[in-house]
Amino acid sequence: MRTHRIRVSIAISCFCLLWIGGFTSLPPRELLGIAPRDEGYYKSDVIKCKDGSKKFTKQQLNDEFCDCPDGTDEPGTSACPEGEFYCRNAGHIPRTIFSSRVNDGVCDCCDGSDEYDGYANCPNTCWEAGKAAREKLKKRIATHQDGLAIRKQKVEKAKQAFAEDEAELLKLKNEEKILKRLVEKLREHKERIEKAEEEERLRKEMEEKKQREAERESTEQNKPSEESPQYQSEGTQDAPMEMNSQKQVADNHGESITSAHGSDDVNNEIPSGHAADQEHISENTEGLSREELGRLVASRWTGELTEERTNEPNDANGEQEQQNQDFSDSAEEENYDSYNSDNDEDRHKFDDDDIQDVAAEEYGNHVEPDGSYDHDKDYKSEFPGSPSWLDKIKQKVQNIIQAFSFFKSPVDLSEASRVKEEYDDASSKLSKIQSRISGLSEKLKHDFGKEKDFYSFYDRCFEYEQNKYIYKVCPFKKASQVEGHSSTQLGRWENFDESYRVLQFSNGDKCWNGPDRSLKVRLRCGLKDELADVDEPSRCEYVAILSTPIICLEEKLKELQQKLEDMNKRQPSTHDEL
Known part of the structure; x- marks a missing residue:
């Protein structure tokens, strides 16, 4: 019986010890309220206040007397109003409370470490309370693990994209330099075309003006003849008239011509064709009957005689026309020779070999970066399967060479139009390149993180x-x-x-x-x-x-x-x- 009582007493004692241990698992008193990261700070025998105001010994640590104004010496007691107490909360989330809450009868730490004087019974609830926190923390860890793998891929792509944009910017600047020179040459060429067209327009206007003046003079000279239909009409209506009347008409006609010019030198002023007709009439009136003479006079006013004479071969007129044509060609040739001589020097600047040398010089040392960024999607959309940008530049140079050949002859409108289109196209591409350069420069100037993360x-x-x-x-x-x-x-x-x-x-x-x-x-x-x-x-x-x-x-x-x-x-x- 006695042995049985001893066994029961031992069992009760063990249970009590275990029950007491369930309330709290406290660190040594000198480490109470100290965060694990600060434990090394308190290891020396003489300790400085964190604000540097004083020093204290290890025996003064947590002695219920405030030596440091900032509470450095009393992390585990309520002696210092500015002090802080660290709850370890094993199994849950650690926390820091004001030291004024230590031993105040309220359980602030789930491990009960803040109420160690025994006035309040604070069981350790950290494990149960921390179960949800641990699960949440596990999910955060899993997210970080998966996110880290995704991040590595994103950062790698970001670095590659950044390098490609840098290479593209450098390439675009080189292309801009070349294209500027090409556009400038095309602009000069276009201006020469426009100058030639303007000179040709002025020449044509001058010729048209001279022709109008000549026609006006001819109209004024023939103005008296415009009254003749009245006589013709009267002559036609009075067909049975006597030949004396017809002769009188002819006489009147001669007088009208003489009076209209007011001079005997009528052949010097009237057109040569009219003078020839008049002479022809005078030569053939002799020996004609009155009826034939009437028809001859009428034909003079209706133009039938002139038409007949025009259709006859006339060596003199042929020679005169040939001389006029030669004179016109000579004047025209002189006009264009003068213009070509002005542009001779400029034209030599665009010889085939010289322009090819320029293109070779610009691109000779230019190296395309591997995997360069497709910087000009517009170009590729416009020209699917088209040659490279360099080939297109060279082709444009060849177009310039061909276009300049037109200066040897009058302006070819189709050739001039093609040159203008090339100029507009090159100017448009230059604007696109400059816009892209501006956008890339603005983009690359930002801070995207240490590894271009963003x-x-x-x-x-x-x-x-x-x-x-x-x-x-x-x-x-x-x-x-x-x-x-x-x-x-x-x-x-x-x-x-x-x-x-x-x-x-x-x-x-x-x-x-x-x-x-x-x-x-x-x-x-x-x-x-x-x-x-x-x-x-x-x-x-x-x-x-x-x-x-x-x-x-x-x-x-x-x-x-x-x-x-x-x-x-x-x-x-x-x-x-x-």
Whole structure:
């Protein structure tokens, strides 16, 4: 019986010890309230206050007397009002509380370490309470592990894209230099064409003006003859008239011609054809009957005689026409010879060999980078399967050589049009290249992170719909809040903050009687790029969360793994026992 009582007493004692151990697992008193990262700070015999104001010995550590104004010597007691107490909370999440809460009768730490004087019974609930926290931490670790793999792929692509854009920018600048020279030559060539066309136009206008003046003079000279139809009509109506009347008409006609010119030198002023007709009439009137003489006079006014004479071969007229043609050709040739001589020197500048040498000189030392970026999609869309850019440049140079041959003859309108089209086409391509150069220069000047991590964010926008608003964030540009058809600018791109963990936008639209709007976008590790949780904690100051694999860093993954390990390694032994 006595042995049985002893066994029961031992069992009760053991149970009590185990029950007491379940309340708390406390570190040594001198380490109470000290965070593991600060344990090395308290190892020396003489310890400095963290604010540098004083020194104290290890015996003064947690002695319930405040020696340091900042509470460095009393991390485990409530002696210093500025002190802080660290709860280890093994199995759960550690936390820091004000030292004034130590031994105040309230269990602030789940491990009960803040109420060690025994006035409050604080069981250790960290393991059960920390179960959800541990599960959440495990999910974060898994996300970081998968995100890290995605990040590596994204960073590799970003580095490659950045290098390709740099190479493209260099290539475009070289092409711009060559194309500028080509456009300048085409422009000079076009101006020469326009000058030649203008001179030809002026020459034609002058010829047309002289022709109109000649026609006007001829009309004025023939003006008296325009009255003849009256006599002709009368002569036709009075067909039975006597030959004396017809002769009188002929006499009147002679008088009218003489009076119209007011001079006997009529043959010097009237056209040669009329003079010849008059002479022919006078030669053939003799021996004619009155009826034949009447017909002859009538034919003079109707032009039948002139027509007949025109159709007859006339060696003199042929020679005169040939002389006129020779004179016209000579004048025309003289005009173009004069123009060609002015442009002779310029034309020699575009000899075949010289232009090919220029192209060879420009491209001789130019090396295309491997895998260069397809910088001009417009060109390829316009010319599918077309030759390379260099071949097209050379072809344009050959076109210039061919086009310049027209200066040896009057302006060929089709050739001139082709040269102008080439100039317009080259100018358009130059504008596209210059626009692309400007865009790439603007893009490449930004800070994209140490490994160009955020290069893929350029030219991208992230949207999030919340209530009646749509929030739109465009890194490196701007952020806005859209409601229906109205848009409010939340800020323009400023920079990264907190070691590339925050996107900062500032100088947005001004609030009514308030500051300019601003936005801070905090980056969080996630498996895809996604904007979420937009809030306005202060007036016109917005915050948001952007999940992205780019922020899934290896050092953060190690930190989380260590945290989980710390939560698991100090599981209270009583849980296994009980």
